[in-house]
Amino acid sequence: MLSQAQTIRIISLLMFFGLLSGLAGCSTWMTGGFKDPDVQLVKVDVIKARLLEQEFRLYFRIDNPNNVSLPVRGLDYSVHLNEMMLAEGHSNEWFSVPAHGRHHFDVPVRTNLWRHVRQIVKALEKPDQPIRYRLQGEVKTGMLFGRSVHVSRNGEIIPGDFIPE
CATH class of the missing domain: 2.60.40.10 (Immunoglobulins)
Incomplete structure (x- = not known):
């Protein structure tokens, strides 16, 4: 069983990586084939x-x-x-x-x-x-x-x- 602090840390990391992957997609759209x-x-x-x-x-x-x-x-x-x-x-x-x-x-x-x-x-x-x-x-x-x-x-x-x- 994960503690509340560990759960928050995992959720924060997932959100951070999700945000980074979203930014990479925007950057590709705006520079790659735009x-x-x-x-x-x-x-x-x-x-x-x-x-x-x-x-x-x-x-x-x-x-x-x-x-x-x-x-x-x-x-x-x-x-x-x-x-x-x-x-x-x-x-x-x-x-x-x-x-x-x-x-x-x-x-x-x-x-x-x-x-x-x-x-x-x-x-x-x-x-x-x-x-x-x-x-x-x-x-x-x-x-x-x-x-x-x-x-x-x-x-x-x-x-x-x-x-x-």
Whole structure:
């Protein structure tokens, strides 16, 4: 017959080894065959454009190339226009992307362009000249042992293309 202390010690050891084997499985999943998901910015909508505050909605698509579903815990982002920081923030939306599947999600963005009005007006003086934009972010994946997937999109917009004639 085992004493209570011996029983507790055996149970503790079993729990410890169970935890270690579980961690090894997570580590293998996250490093062995894990492929980073592909995250694309697919659309930008202007919701409100007032003098002191602008509101946009960024639409993303995330494709999961893995054989298991991918939990996503949020997105940290920053948006630059000609190297000016326009907005930065965080989305706390949690969702799961099915194995070999895709999921669409959107992120609201608020900014105040008033502090950059001189630089923006200067850039708009030549509507045929491109303005560079850059979106950077990190998509947080996984549950307990998460991994961050970096997102970086660069491009140019020509302001004249958006000015009605």
